[in-house]
Amino acid sequence: MRITASARAAEVxxxxxxxxxxxLTVTIGTGCCESTAPFLYEDFLPGADMAPVGEVEDVAIxxxxxxxxxxxxxxxxxxxxxxxxxxxxxxxTELGVRLVLRGTGLDxxxxxxxxxxxxxxxxxxxxxxVVGRPPPELQGLRLR
Amino acid sequence: xxxxxxxIDGEYVDAAxxxxxxxxxxxxxxxxxxxxxxxxxxxxxxxxxxxxxxxxGPWPKLSGxxxxxxxxxxxxxxxxxxxxxxxxxxxxxxxxIKKATFADVPGSxxxxxxxxxxxxxxxxxxxxxxxxxxxxxNYVRYEPYGVCTGIVPFNFPLLMAxxxxxxxxxxxxxxxxxxxxxxxxxxxxxxxxxxxxxLPPGVLNVIAGxxxxxxxxxxxxxxxxxxxxxxSTEVGRRIMQLASGTIKPVTLExxxxxxxxxxxxxxxxxxxxxxxxGTFFHNGQVCESGTRALVHKSIYDEFVSLLVDRAGKMxxxxxxxxxxxxxxxxxxxxxxxxRRYVALGREEIGEPVCGGxxxxxLADGLVTENFYRPxxxxxxxxxxxxxQEEIFGPVLCVIPFETDDEAVAIANDSIYGLxxxxxxxxxxxxxxxxxxLQTGTVWINDYHMISPERPFxxxxxxxxxxELGTAGYEIYRQAKHIHTNPSTGRDGYMHFAALSGNI
Numbered sequence: 001m002r003i004t005a006s007a008r009a010a011e012v013x014x015x016x017x018x019x020x021x022x023x024l025t026v027t028i029g030t031g032c033c034e035s036t037a038p039f040l041y042e043d044f045l046p047g048a049d050m051a052p053v054g055e056v057e058d059v060a061i062x063x064x065x066x067x068x069x070x071x072x073x074x075x076x077x078x079x080x081x082x083x084x085x086x087x088x089x090x091x092x093t094e095l096g097v098r099l100v101l102r103g104t105g106l107d108x109x110x111x112x113x114x115x116x117x118x119x120x121x122x123x124x125x126x127x128x129x130v131v132g133r134p135p136p137e138l139q140g141l142r143l144r
Numbered sequence: 145x146x147x148x149x150x151x152i153d154g155e156y157v158d159a160a161x162x163x164x165x166x167x168x169x170x171x172x173x174x175x176x177x178x179x180x181x182x183x184x185x186x187x188x189x190x191x192x193x194x195x196x197x198x199x200x201g202p203w204p205k206l207s208g209x210x211x212x213x214x215x216x217x218x219x220x221x222x223x224x225x226x227x228x229x230x231x232x233x234x235x236x237x238x239x240x241i242k243k244a245t246f247a248d249v250p251g252s253x254x255x256x257x258x259x260x261x262x263x264x265x266x267x268x269x270x271x272x273x274x275x276x277x278x279x280x281x282n283y284v285r286y287e288p289y290g291v292c293t294g295i296v297p298f299n300f301p302l303l304m305a306x307x308x309x310x311x312x313x314x315x316x317x318x319x320x321x322x323x324x325x326x327x328x329x330x331x332x333x334x335x336x337x338x339x340x341x342x343l344p345p346g347v348l349n350v351i352a353g354x355x356x357x358x359x360x361x362x363x364x365x366x367x368x369x370x371x372x373x374x375x376s377t378e379v380g381r382r383i384m385q386l387a388s389g390t391i392k393p394v395t396l397e398x399x400x401x402x403x404x405x406x407x408x409x410x411x412x413x414x415x416x417x418x419x420x421x422g423t424f425f426h427n428g429q430v431c432e433s434g435t436r437a438l439v440h441k442s443i444y445d446e447f448v449s450l451l452v453d454r455a456g457k458m459x460x461x462x463x464x465x466x467x468x469x470x471x472x473x474x475x476x477x478x479x480x481x482x483r484r485y486v487a488l489g490r491e492e493i494g495e496p497v498c499g500g501x502x503x504x505x506l507a508d509g510l511v512t513e514n515f516y517r518p519x520x521x522x523x524x525x526x527x528x529x530x531x532q533e534e535i536f537g538p539v540l541c542v543i544p545f546e547t548d549d550e551a552v553a554i555a556n557d558s559i560y561g562l563x564x565x566x567x568x569x570x571x572x573x574x575x576x577x578x579x580x581l582q583t584g585t586v587w588i589n590d591y592h593m594i595s596p597e598r599p600f601x602x603x604x605x606x607x608x609x610x611e612l613g614t615a616g617y618e619i620y621r622q623a624k625h626i627h628t629n630p631s632t633g634r635d636g637y638m639h640f641a642a643l644s645g646n647i
Contacts, residue, residue: 029378031399031534031560031605032431033297033324035481039378045385066559070529082477085165085181085354087298087324089363089379089386093354094183096165100477102484125147126174130231130241132466138246 001071003028003038003054003061009079009099012092013057016040020091026056026079028063028101036067038079038099039090077103147177148328150186150352151335153193154345159353160185167328170238170472171463173511179328182353187320187361190349194291194318195367197346204288204316208263211314215260217341218334219253225337226250229330231464233302237327238472238514239426240463248330251594252306255612258596259310262617272625278638281628286621288316289393290369293362295355295383296331297375298324298474299429305331307611308372309348315620317370320349322362324375326474328352355379366390370620373397374431377560377605395609395619397431397601399534400562403555404434404591405577407548408442409569414589416450418567422591423540424458424518427473431606432563434591436524436531437542438551444544448522451542452498455518460503462510472514473537479514482537489521489530489539497522499538526554534560548573552580561603565591584610 005013017024022043027050030036038061046062053068054061056079071077079099086098146164149156157180158164164178182190198204203211222229229252230244239248272282294308301323312319323331331350338348351358363371363386371387372395373380380396387394404422406415422434439447463471473479486500499519502512516538524531524541531541545551555564561583568574571588578586584601587593594600599613609619634640639647 027378029376029381031377032375033299033429033536034376034379035485035536036533037376037378039382041382044382047381066532070532082480084475084477085325086475086477087326087355087375089355089359089382091356091360093325093356096354098477100481102480123175125177126169126172127176128169128172128235128462128464130227130234130464130466131462134245134466135242138242 001053001063001068002073002076003063003078004076005054005056005079006081008081010057012081012095012097012099013040013059015095016092017057017059019094024059024091026059026061026099028053028061028067030067034086034088037088037101039088040092040099041089042091077101146180148179148332148352150180150182150190151332151338151348151350152186152190153349154339154343156335159183160189165325167236167326169235170474170514171510173476173514176235176329179332179352182351182358184357184361186351186353187322187358188365190320190351191291191293191361191365191367193346194320194349197344198288198290198318201344201346203318203344203347206316208266208268211316212260212263214341214343215256215263215310215314218337219256219260221337221340222249222253222256229302229333232333233330234463234471236329237298237301238463238474239299240468240471241466242468243426248300248302252302255303255306255310255596258612259314259617262311262614263314266614266617278629279631279636281630283626285624285626286618287624289620289622290317291367292317292319292370292372292620293368294319294321295359295362295371295373295375296321296323298326299426299431301327302330304374305334305350307616309334311611311617311620313347314617317620318347320351320362322351322353322358325352325354360386363387364389368392370394380607395611396607397611398562398605398607400431400433400560400602400606401436401532401534401558402432402434402560402563402565402583403436403438403558403581404565404567405438405551405555406440406443406447407566407568407570407573408440410443410567411569412443412447412450415567416447416454418565418589418591419451419540420454420458420518422565424455424470424538425592427470427516428538429474429478429536430592432585432592434563434565435535435540436526436555437540438545438554439542441544441546448497448542451520451540455498455520458518460506460515460517462507470518470538472511473516476514478537479516482516482535482539485530485533485535485537485539486519489528492528492530493521493524496520526557532558548577552577556582559605562606563587
């Protein structure tokens, strides 16, 4: 497994290095609402089964054995940036962005270099209304 | 002033910085409103309020019955405002109005009522057996920890908030909640109910903001006594590290890649529905989703055909329409993650047997890129990345097996162990399989049926501890053993026997 980073991701990591006094680490983690994703942590203690799989702006990227086994080659996924205030304890969220993992790790040559997520919209709030009525078969449902 | 403010010390307030962030309707990407953006200082302010409420306020000194009455009042108020909460939840999260109306809101009220009952019924003291020498009278007092923080994910924001605040408050703790940034609104709205229920200031606090600052503070601040988190395994690991500074106990409900086993004697009509519901409910953005369907080879072709036929009949569209079965994913980034895994599946497995793209013909104004069709990959090997990594999207892997032993081995071949299912005609056979699955919940001939009185949590890297049930209440209390020696003379003590009669 070899993980690279887009120029924008490198900029984000570099910016966080100026904001955090401790040692930064990128760890590739798994599961739940973030799927497999990069996490940028300060003073993180990598687990016993983790090993370096890349580097961005002198910050080491670590991944657990479980993921390294799934992505054995060098053409690994890459770190990119989504302009969203996504959920995570990853420290770059304080910038209003989130590092994401893109590319399949198999053949990413045809994929765009940067994440396509656009900046959040501005303008007046729009509160769309509910349409229709509850289906009768669910109206008897009782969750205790 | 933010449209949705932080709830700290019984009042709605802006972030100290005055900063806000925009929360959007993921179906349209239009803004819903501005949410106060808490940073580390706001988190510390909320923690301090909770600390003061615990150390100096009336809450921990109230009887269980009194705290239970307050939680029942919260549940009653939530039910009275059910439509408003359900609309806000659906609009903010992309979950359907059906889900919000029939699962999120009643499930949340149900959790509050369950923990109210726990506060009323579970003993605060328990007499233990004493000892003849040295003579003793012994009992255990169950006491709250103090300040409990809860960090909750985007998929069930209101429900998860109530799973955290319910047991914490019932046991006499005070609470600081942080919902996910994508979906902060309904948890912040709980403050209104807390005010109306006349909860003492500081007992419940809700903040919204980046996990990298506010979330770190909730997990590490020395005034916090316990942390509960639902979300990704990697963040769970981080929370354990942050909490270790002051040895805070943690409750973690993390990732999953659950197996739903379809035996050869299953009612295929019902089993197919169980697999579709188990996988595609809320677009698969559910921790315990049964995203690996293990299907007996003797029924494999027929069953896959059933799945494909029915998956195409699910209605995808406006999440605020009661006719919609599936709405948008929570965000563009989440939809991009799903697209990435489907591309990966195509390279590794081949073309999916259904789905694999955005839906066509959505109503005007809906952003097609944020929706995704239910996608099924058949003939998947369990070692494939799409069978091992949690996608958190509407993607099902169908995996064939020949024997019950093989099904158990495949199901357990995962770093996770959160949920799972067995669809079977012979229930005893299903129970035998359930006993061998390394997972926190197994549904036989059903799926996703979570209820407040039944414990929920994970084996392996799916978490630590249990939520709901009596276990989910007791985990918010600590045991204090009180030993009384009733002796009046020197003969009744070990001191002299163990050391010397001269002491």
